[in-house]
Amino acid sequence: MSFFPWQAAQWERVLKQVRENKVPHAFLLNGVEGIGKLQFAESLAAYLLCESTSEGKLEQACGTCKQCRLVESETHPDYKHIGPEEGSSILKVDAIRNMVEFFAQSSMQGGRKLAVLSPAESLNHNAANALLKTLEEPSGDSVIILVSHSSGQLLPTIRSRCQVIDFSLPETSAAKQWLEAALNKDELSLSGAELDSVLALAAQAPLRALEYVKTGALEENQRMLEEMAS
Numbered sequence: 695m696s697f698f699p700w701q702a703a704q705w706e707r708v709l710k711q712v713r714e715n716k717v718p719h720a721f722l723l724n725g726v727e728g729i730g731k732l733q734f735a736e737s738l739a740a741y742l743l744c745e746s747t748s749e750g751k752l753e754q755a756c757g758t759c760k761q762c763r764l765v766e767s768e769t770h771p772d773y774k775h776i777g778p779e780e781g782s783s784i785l786k787v788d789a790i791r792n793m794v795e796f797f798a799q800s801s802m803q804g805g806r807k808l809a810v811l812s813p814a815e816s817l818n819h820n821a822a823n824a825l826l827k828t829l830e831e832p833s834g835d836s837v838i839i840l841v842s843h844s845s846g847q848l849l850p851t852i853r854s855r856c857q858v859i860d861f862s863l864p865e866t867s868a869a870k871q872w873l874e875a876a877l878n879k880d881e882l883s884l885s886g887a888e889l890d891s892v893l894a895l896a897a898q899a900p901l902r903a904l905e906y907v908k909t910g911a912l913e914e915n916q917r918m919l920e921e922m923a924s
């Protein structure tokens with residue numbers, strides 16, 4: 695698990711905090727959808743749980759220690775993913791209550807306790823207030839990583855309790871390069887012009903563009919354009 699090439703500056707900033715022992719209790723990763731913020735959050739969570747990264751000695755989680763293996767197999771007892779239930783776009787207060795309970799228990803592995811919450815704008819009113827309380831009184835070695843595609847929708851009091859890390863769209867050439875490599879990995883390939891049009895359709899967000907290719911949205915769009923033109 696790694697961050698994307700266009701997130702190197704954000705990663706460097708986080709590493710610096712680990713090295714200076716200044717990891718905040720809450721991060722807010724902010725930026726448009728489809729540029730890899732969730733994967734950054736997961737890489738960061740893995741890094742903060744890894745046994746071999748103390749003092750920021752490694753650039754990334756080692757991938758081999760006991761903690762990394764628990765993360766890899768999605769069975770780490772001190773790591774939680776929080777999001778709306780399947781089929782819903784609303785994150786209810788019960789999910790936050792569960793998270794509060796999770797943070798209240800002492801660490802099973804003796805290290806930090808991590809929660810990744812995505813997308814943060816799915817919190818309903820009660821859930822947002824419950825989260826705010828947790829952010830105001832963080833417990834021990836707990837870290838919450840919020841991921842938001844539209845942080846303007848969040849309560850300003852939530853935003854101000856988090857360390858905000860902004861993510862922007864990658865340069866077109868970087869997006870194109872990444873998309874081409876990702877498609878090749880799945881034994882798919884597009885021409886340069888096709889890569890340009892799928893990126894344009896995805897408003898230059900590379901992960902969304904990949905999704906479009908895989909779900910056939912590109913062809914669908916071309917068919918629509920042709921129909922409109924005829």
Ligand SMILES: [Zn+2]
Nearest residue numbers: 744756759762
């Ligand atoms: Zn490790």
